Amino acid sequence: MTDQVIVTENLVKIHYSHFLRRPSRALQGVSFSIARGEAFGLLGPNGAGKTTTQKLLLGLLKPTEGTVCVLGHPAGDPRALDKVGFLPENPYFYSYLTAHEFLDFFGRLFNLSAAQRKERANELLKMVSLSDAGSKPIRKFSKGMLQRLGIAQALMNDPDVLFLDEPNTGLDPIGRRDIRNIIKGLKQQGKTIFLNSHLLPDVNELCDRIMILHRGRCAAEARVQDIATSGNYRDLEEYFMDAVARAEQEYNEQQATAAAATPAKV
Amino acid sequence: MNSVIAIALNTFRETVRDRVLYAFLIFAVILTFAGIVLGTLSVGQSVRVLEDIGLFTISTIGGVIAIFVGTNLVFKELDKRTIYLIFTKPIRRWQFILGKFLGLSLCILIITALMGGFLMVLTLANGAPASSMSNLLAAVGSVYLELLLVIALATFFSTFATPLMSVIFTIGLWICGHLGQSLMSLGSMSESGAVKVLFAVIYYALPDLGKLTELRFELITPPAAGAWSPGAVVGHFGVETLLLLTTYVLGYVVLLLSLGTLIIERREFN
Numbered sequence: 367m368t369d370q371v372i373v374t375e376n377l378v379k380i381h382y383s384h385f386l387r388r389p390s391r392a393l394q395g396v397s398f399s400i401a402r403g404e405a406f407g408l409l410g411p412n413g414a415g416k417t418t419t420q421k422l423l424l425g426l427l428k429p430t431e432g433t434v435c436v437l438g439h440p441a442g443d444p445r446a447l448d449k450v451g452f453l454p455e456n457p458y459f460y461s462y463l464t465a466h467e468f469l470d471f472f473g474r475l476f477n478l479s480a481a482q483r484k485e486r487a488n489e490l491l492k493m494v495s496l497s498d499a500g501s502k503p504i505r506k507f508s509k510g511m512l513q514r515l516g517i518a519q520a521l522m523n524d525p526d527v528l529f530l531d532e533p534n535t536g537l538d539p540i541g542r543r544d545i546r547n548i549i550k551g552l553k554q555q556g557k558t559i560f561l562n563s564h565l566l567p568d569v570n571e572l573c574d575r576i577m578i579l580h581r582g583r584c585a586a587e588a589r590v591q592d593i594a595t596s597g598n599y600r601d602l603e604e605y606f607m608d609a610v611a612r613a614e615q616e617y618n619e620q621q622a623t624a625a626a627a628t629p630a631k632v
Numbered sequence: 633m634n635s636v637i638a639i640a641l642n643t644f645r646e647t648v649r650d651r652v653l654y655a656f657l658i659f660a661v662i663l664t665f666a667g668i669v670l671g672t673l674s675v676g677q678s679v680r681v682l683e684d685i686g687l688f689t690i691s692t693i694g695g696v697i698a699i700f701v702g703t704n705l706v707f708k709e710l711d712k713r714t715i716y717l718i719f720t721k722p723i724r725r726w727q728f729i730l731g732k733f734l735g736l737s738l739c740i741l742i743i744t745a746l747m748g749g750f751l752m753v754l755t756l757a758n759g760a761p762a763s764s765m766s767n768l769l770a771a772v773g774s775v776y777l778e779l780l781l782v783i784a785l786a787t788f789f790s791t792f793a794t795p796l797m798s799v800i801f802t803i804g805l806w807i808c809g810h811l812g813q814s815l816m817s818l819g820s821m822s823e824s825g826a827v828k829v830l831f832a833v834i835y836y837a838l839p840d841l842g843k844l845t846e847l848r849f850e851l852i853t854p855p856a857a858g859a860w861s862p863g864a865v866v867g868h869f870g871v872e873t874l875l876l877l878t879t880y881v882l883g884y885v886v887l888l889l890s891l892g893t894l895i896i897e898r899r900e901f902n
Contacts, residue, residue: 381902424720426901444722452720458712460642462649474638475721519717529720 371437371527371558372400372423378431379418379582392418394582395432400575402526405559407569407590409606410579416562417455419579420529423560424452437526448476451520455531455562457512461505465496465515468504469522476523490518494548510541517548527558534565546571570602578609585613635723639731640738647701647739655693656746662689667754679760680853686751687771687848694744694779695806698736702786703798705732706896715901726893733787733889740779748772770874771851774844777881781839782806784888791892791899808834809841839884843877 379393393415400406408416421427422434425442439446459468466487473483491497494514499507507515513533520528533549534542542565549572553559563569569576570590578586586609590602599605666685670678706729709715718728751772752765760768785805789798808815812835819831 421901424716426716426719428900442719444724447720448722450720452717454713454716457717458714459717460646460714462646463642467645471638471642472717472721474641475635475718475723477634477722 369402370399371402372398372406372560373435374398374419374423374432376432377419377422377429377434379415379422379427380430391582393422393429396579396582396584397432398577398584398587400558400560402558403556404575405553405561405573407561407563407573407576408579409563409566409569409576410585411610413581414579415582416579417531418582420531420560420562424450424529448523449526450529451523451525451527452529453513453516453520453531453533455535457516459504459512459515459519461503464501464503465491465507465518466500468515469518472519472522478522486522486524487518490521493521493551494518495544509536510538510544513537513541513545514548517545521552525557527560528552529560529562531562532564533561534563534568542568566601566603566606576602578606578613580610580613581617583613585609635721635727636731636734639718639723639728640735643705643732643735644738647736650701652697652701652739653743653746655697656743656750659689659693659747660750663751663754667758679755679758682755682758683751683760683768683771686747686754687775690744690747690751690772691775691778693747694740694775695782697743698740698779698782699786699799699802699806701739702736702783703790703793703795703802705736705787706790706892707793707795707798710901719901725896726889729787729791729889729893729896733783733885736783736787737780740783741776744772744776744779748775767851771848774847774851774877777878778841778844780885781809781841781881781888784885788888788892791895805838806841809839810845811842812838812840813842839881844881847874847877 375397377393377396378391380389381392382389396415396419398406408419410416418427422429423436423441425440425447434441436443436446437449460471463471469487469490470483473486478486487500488497491500494517496511496514496518499511504512504515513536517530517533520530530549533545537545546568549559549561553572559572561569561573573590575589576587576593577584586605588605593599593602593605599608663682663686667678667682670681670685706715709718719725748769752768755768756762756765782802785802786798789801793801815831816835819828819835822828822831
């Protein structure tokens with residue numbers, strides 16, 4: 367029996383502008399589920415609704431319609447968050463803290479004892495190759511170091527589910543390789559990974575399954591292995607381009623039909 | 633409770649590392665200078681004037697720190713998006729608000745204690761009797777009580793307003809709190825019933841900080857000859873009144889933090 371750790375049903379999110387309360391649909395009926403130990407990649411062009419989906423899964427946003435369940439609890443429930451790790455895109459950390467203090471702070475939020483926090487922080491700093499920088503203020507960290515520290519904080523509670531938002535953005539090739547290797551290691555440990563990324567080669571290498579969002583709707587969903595073996599597409603990039611182009615064409619046709627159905631103003 | 637302590641310690645660290653405690657040096661310079669000048673100008677009243685200036689300066693410096701740090705407490709976390717990291721941890725939003733408030737309150741407590749201690753040393757050096765120190769300590773305590781309310785106001789506004797607007801709102805309410813009695817008197821002078829009601833509503837909605845000023849005045853006013861009772865609270869303020877004032881201010885603090893929690897509970901993080 368597959369154990370579904372993330373389940374969303376008919377997810378709709380409408381944002382309203384500040385003053386005029388004009389609605390804009392960020393998500394329109396998105397449903398998917400992710401099994402325990404699976405690495406799931408969420409892809410899509412800018413503004414497709416990827417970050418909105420992730421924020422709904424983490425409880426940072428509330429759905430307008432539909433349901434979100436993480437580890438058997440509603441999204442944002444502390445019981446679910448206790449087993450979740452999150453690395454935001456371009457994370458900003460408390461620059462006045464050292465790496466050790468930073469991890470200790472998050473350890474406290476997970477109710478870890480002082481000994482557990484110290485042990486876990488040392489272990490994680492070693493894992494992300496920051497052992498020598500543990501006492502250094504975060505403001506002196508490079509982009510790559512910050513990203514590695516971000517992964518360390520996301521793992522402080524040894525989570526079952528990891529949400530990674532563009533973990534390789536802005537990194538040089540060596541930094542990207544390091545982060546990729548860390549994520550691979552976490553996958554081998556059996557952690558469920560929700561990866562939100564634009565970097566298709568990384569998604570191709572790390573994910574078991576992908577979903578492509580386009581204008582807030584699911585444009586395609588497939589197993590990465592099937593894309594490669596189907597013979598229809600050269601690689602994930604070609605599959606992605608094709609799915610987005612088809613979705614865009616469908617959208618334009620719908621718009622044209624809607625415009626034709628609306629009586630012209632005289 | 634661990635989460636509240638974690639947030640409080642982090643806020644305290646942030647404030648201290650922003651070199652806010654250096655404000656004590658400004659206070660020390662102002663007061664030492666005032667002590668030297670007033671010692672030569674005021675005949676027989678130098679201690680009283682020193683205490684007046686000292687308490688006013690503690691209140692002003694503490695208030696400025698409370699307002700400018702407090703109004704950024706939540707806003708900065710939203711602006712820098714560190715709130716994403718906090719609210720994706722198993723923490724309740726009231727714990728976040730309470731932790732932020734307690735962290736800044738601890739920092740202000742240390743600054744107030746440093747400034748209050750310096751004021752006591754200076755007044756003793758200027759000839760104040762050692763027995764009057766308990767009253768001065770109580771007066772410094774009342775300043776801290778008022779600052780707690782300012783921190784709560786700033787924390788509340790920072791949950792929904794920009795720092796500039798929060799500063800304006802907090803200073804506005806802080807000043808209005810001191811003018812409560814005057815507003816009430818002004819309303820009673822009006823012939824219009826509606827105006828009377830309006831001023832009464834404003835008076836009862838806002839914390840009456842004038843009572844704390846009155847308390848401080850009584851505490852540092854030397855008693856009439858023969859009426860001195862070392863360590864006792866002077867004037868018409870008894871222990872019961874002190875407790876009532878403390879409960880009154882803390883009630884407002886709880887109300888403001890609860891409202892701040894309600895706002896942040898309903899808030900979405902785009």
